[in-house]
Ligand code: FES
């Protein structure tokens with residue numbers, strides 16, 4: 001799009017009023033309730049809270065993949081003016097960024113000087129493991145059945161290995177907490193995806209009973225899964241130091257630390273050995289996966305086969321490989337984008353071997369009817385009929401198209417919802433969840449307004465405080481699907497109580513009364529203004545709603561969110577540079593609560609997938625295990641000039657439109673795979689390793705990298 | 709003594725502020741500035757959004773730290789602290805700059821605009837702020853101040869920017885949530901042009 005020579009994007013018809021989004025949303029036009037605070041700079045994130053007289057804290061960290069701390073001058077650090085505490089308790093580190101101690105000082109500058117005065121001397125310990133390949137002792141044998149199947153299939157087999165690199169969450173607000181200590185009470189500002197759970201353990205660390213402190217998290221600068229661990233070690237240390245010195249304490253990590261030690265999407269390696277028939281039917285085979293995780297094994301799962309396609313009899317095996325690198329954490333659809341990359345590119349390779357169109361093959365293999373319909377719609381919108389066969393082009397710029405599919409199930413989560421109606425007619429919706437950028441605050445407001453029949457402007461949403469009724473953590477795409485039923489119930493309960501008061505006053509039967517257009521009506525005629533109705537409230541009215549694991553199991557209105565994405569791109573085969581021009585993302589999410597916010601979720605998921613496909617790579621030094629790019633200039637994240645035209649299509653139909661379905665995770669799953677397929681289509685050779693950087697494209701073109 | 713030296717430095721810095729800002733570099737002042745300043749805190753007055761903020765800062769303090777810690781203006785974000793994300797963008801005498809790469813003392817005498825200063829004093833929003841809200845050009849909102857300042861700077865010089873011009877003006881900004889599409893739409897609309905995408909539910 002930034003390339004003016006590209007006529008495709010320039011000649012596209014405007015999208016306004018194109019019938020893209022099939023279905024209806026609860027609110028098409030609402031803007032985010034916190035948008036004003038965010039565009040004026042008034043929104044206070046945890047990192048923005050600087051209490052007077054606060055102590056500033058930093059961790060002391062291991063600078064190598066594996067090292068022993070030989071010496072460090074704690075006394076010198078303590079002697080620096082302003083330093084109140086320096087403590088180094090551990091001597092070993094087994095990844096770059098592992099914490100071994102901390103320094104606390106009364107200003108950021110004193111803290112920096114104190115850290116420097118430590119003059120830590122580290123000695124590296126022998127070899128480090130920085131790649132999955134290093135940790136694999138031998139390629140595994142095929143299980144007997146798979147072996148027989150593959151031998152029988154002769155030529156019609158595919159043996160391919162796909163790999164992905166570590167992606168860091170890179171939330172723009174780093175991890176941390178600020179404890180505003182007030183003597184016998186405290187307010188703890190945490191950047192977290194779980195306001196309610198962040199309280200756990202803080203009582204002990206703060207030395208205060210739970211009733212004497214509150215966790216506040218009004219705004220969070222991104223999390224993507226990395227901020228699901230309560231107050232985290234950052235919050236715990238800040239709390240302990242605040243308690244010890246009876247002072248406020250501030251600990252937010254810097255950009256380098258954020259890359260090193262706050263989680264990541266682990267790397268992966270997937271070896272696929274499958275047998276297929278001449279018509280592309282996949283008979284089955286064996287898929288072995290590896291995950292490149294931190295020193296403690298775990299968290300490296302690769303979600304392949306995804307279950308979205310009929311792949312015959314597939315057996316699987318998985319192993320985590322311990323690397324001398326930071327530990328993984330859940331990252332927006334953990335295990336899925338890496339699995340989908342392998343699965344989608346594998347399907348394109350099978351299709352090419354059989355001389356089939358990869359869309360036609362997929363339409364046969366996709367299990368869910370809804371996803372098949374979405375794939376057909378997406379193909380029309382991208383103009384799949386203009387797709388050329390793989391590698392059919394000459395010249396320096398080659399065009400490619402690719403596709404991928406997605407799905408996400410509904411995870412249950414408990415939500416306690418409260419809707420308060422005051423005598424002045426104002427409405428408050430309350431739960432202890434948080435808005436990490438998904439728009440949860442707005443979703444709660446829209447659902448409450450809809451349930452009650454009052455305008456959105458009448459509703460104030462209170463979230464982001466641990467003193468509110470317990471709300472869901474932002475993980476697993478659970479917040480909207482599980483809060484919506486709770487706030488529906490709470491809103492209706494509150495409205496009914498108001499209507500009962502009106503019924504009592506006017507003698508009208510309560511079941512004939514409704515709230516709409518700022519008034520209470522009976523059979524469409526005004527009975528009383530909303531304000532007058534609320535003036536009947538003796539004190540306040542509280543409507544309660546609750547979503548539990550049980551109610552979810554019984555709730556048949558929502559289920560899986562499917563989707564299909566299509567990519568149109570160019571590859572410059574002289575430079576290896578990939579330029580994505582368009583991505584069409586058809587995404588189901590059941591009943592849409594807010595059109596604008598839902599589209600944003602889809603666009604954001606696609607952009608993260610694009611960034612994963614083409615750029616992101618945690619680079620560990622082979623000798624030292626140190627991350628060589630713990631910053632934002634060499635750890636490349638997609639920026640404004642990398643953007644294609646992205647067309648989100650919110651798809652909902654029939655019974656699937658009854659209730660909201662999960663949306664945060666599914667749109668980021670298929671993008672990287674679809675991009676890899678489009679590159680294969682353009683250049684005629686598969687690049688089986690993410691990120692697909694120019695060097696890999698050139699190597700593949702030179703005939704070396706394809707089967708890497 | 710310290711304070712005296714600093715006033716002289718500040719005056720000299722003020723004289724150079726424009727040149728410094730235009731070159732986009734936090735350059736030292738040549739000429740009559742003392743050769744050594746600090747490390748102790750010195751007096752400094754910054755003019756931010758038309759308001760004078762007097763503070764005592766160590767000379768190595770960046771403009772970003774001065775704004776956030778000493779002027780209490782936390783709309784400007786520290787994201788990378790080394791010039792690669794645009795989150796700390798401000799206007800210095802109307803020119804776009806990343807405040808994490810500038811020394812606060814180099815900005816004495818300059819007129820600094822932060823995200824808090826984009827709206828009028830009576831609260832009327834900048835047209836770009838309005839468009840950001842309408843187009844949902846923000847998710848977590850952490851990158852938003854930087855994009856707004858860069859966009860406002862572009863609009864001041866280019867009344868009808870093309871999409872490539874918008875992308876170029878914002879090339880130094882990163883959004884992790886992935887709001888670029890809506891940001892482009894917001895700038896296009898705020899400059900009276902047709903947005904790229906305006907999906908409607910049919
Ligand atoms: S914080 Fe200044 S450019 Fe990133």
Ligand code: FES
Pocket residue numbers: 172221222437846847848849850851852882883884885886887
């Ligand atoms: S909105 Fe979250 S980083 Fe841009």
